[in-house]
Amino acid sequence: MRFIEGTRAVTEGELQVNNITPHRVTTFYRKQISKTDYYEQLRRIVEPSIEEFESPGSLDTSGEHANTVLPGLQHKYAQTGLLLVTDRCASYCRYCFRKRMVGKSSNEIAPDFAQVARYISQHPEMTNVLLSGGDPFVLSTAKLDEILDHLLPIPHLDSIRFGTKMVAYEPKRFEDLALTSLFQRIHQAGKTAMVVTHFDHIGEISVDAERRIRSLHAQGVQFLNQSVLLAKVNDDPAILAATFTKCHQIGVRPYYLFQARPVKGASHFQVALRRGLEITRGINQRLSGIHKTFRYIMSHYTGKIEILDLGDDGRVYMRYHQNKAPEKIGKIFSRPHVETACWLEDLPEG
Numbered sequence: 001m002r003f004i005e006g007t008r009a010v011t012e013g014e015l016q017v018n019n020i021t022p023h024r025v026t027t028f029y030r031k032q033i034s035k036t037d038y039y040e041q042l043r044r045i046v047e048p049s050i051e052e053f054e055s056p057g058s059l060d061t062s063g064e065h066a067n068t069v070l071p072g073l074q075h076k077y078a079q080t081g082l083l084l085v086t087d088r089c090a091s092y093c094r095y096c097f098r099k100r101m102v103g104k105s106s107n108e109i110a111p112d113f114a115q116v117a118r119y120i121s122q123h124p125e126m127t128n129v130l131l132s133g134g135d136p137f138v139l140s141t142a143k144l145d146e147i148l149d150h151l152l153p154i155p156h157l158d159s160i161r162f163g164t165k166m167v168a169y170e171p172k173r174f175e176d177l178a179l180t181s182l183f184q185r186i187h188q189a190g191k192t193a194m195v196v197t198h199f200d201h202i203g204e205i206s207v208d209a210e211r212r213i214r215s216l217h218a219q220g221v222q223f224l225n226q227s228v229l230l231a232k233v234n235d236d237p238a239i240l241a242a243t244f245t246k247c248h249q250i251g252v253r254p255y256y257l258f259q260a261r262p263v264k265g266a267s268h269f270q271v272a273l274r275r276g277l278e279i280t281r282g283i284n285q286r287l288s289g290i291h292k293t294f295r296y297i298m299s300h301y302t303g304k305i306e307i308l309d310l311g312d313d314g315r316v317y318m319r320y321h322q323n324k325a326p327e328k329i330g331k332i333f334s335r336p337h338v339e340t341a342c343w344l345e346d347l348p349e350g
């Protein structure tokens with residue numbers, strides 16, 4: 001098997017035991033990153049590394065199992081349902097926080113959308129559903145339509161979100177005319193169709209991606225972007241500021257910059273919190289007011305934590321952006337800083 005560090009003989013068994021995600025990259029993406037000046041950085045997104053055998057961590061950093069209410073449906077925050085519709089992606093990101101299931105035969109995928117719809121119907125507090133996985137756009141449009149058959153009649157859902165990196169990996173997928181009808185169906189049902197793209201680096205935003213996004217945007221589809229802060233890939237304020245500016249230019253609003261999670265086999269992608277805060281400050285110094293739409297977020301077991309600053313008092317200041325307990329949302333809290341800290345648990349209480 002080819003690794004970033006060179007070719008090594010590795011058996012299937014070793015890959016399985018170590019939960020190593022399969023190596024798969026679309027031809028489109030390989031060509032796209034080869035055309036940029038950032039090939040060395042971007043290939044880290046998709047090429048396996050020996051470090052994946054060694055990086056410590058957990059396979060469920062966000063408490064996904066604990067928040068699973070039905071097979072394939074998570075209900076962590078009152079307003080949002082998270083639906084796992086596939087365990088496949090067009091290419092596999094080496095830092096994926098769902099390494100436990102992507103590219104593998106998983107039993108975490110929703111098998112019964114009628115059952116899912118029944119649960120959502122009984123939970124009027126749920127206003128939006130995020131189709132995730134895996135990448136929902138590896139599914140046929142007919143299959144996506146079938147899922148929508150169950151979701152669109154639910155009156156209290158006001159938006160249907162699709163979390164996808166397909167627009168980076170294979171933008172041609174969005175040329176499918178049936179997708180236009182699918183997005184129209186969502187609008188006709190009185191709901192908002194949202195695509196959450198996943199651009200980590202300006203070098204991933206191809207001319208084809210831009211064309212497809214502009215076309216869907218003109219049809220009323222809303223776009224948000226989430227990025228992951230990744231060591232040796234995009235841990236540079238100039239690169240991320242350029243990425244977010246480009247996103248805005250093509251109609252995609254950056255909303256989360258995620259701190260990479262301590263995922264087993266992927267924690268080598270983590271950037272220390274001190275550096276992460278320097279980077280976010282550097283990004284904000286480069287952006288105009290209308291472009292500062294992102295939050296630096298740790299998607300933690302306890303909730304989504306916005307990482308605000310490292311104070312002169314040596315404490316890291318944070319705030320719950322989302323929490324299962326509504327009274328905790330918006331509350332600022334702090335912990336003593338530790339130089340090597342990359343995650344909440346690395347900061348001592350007190």
Ligand code: SF4
Nearest residue numbers: 089092093096134165
């Ligand atoms: S596309 Fe998303 S789900 Fe698939 S490997 Fe990348 S981060 Fe994970």
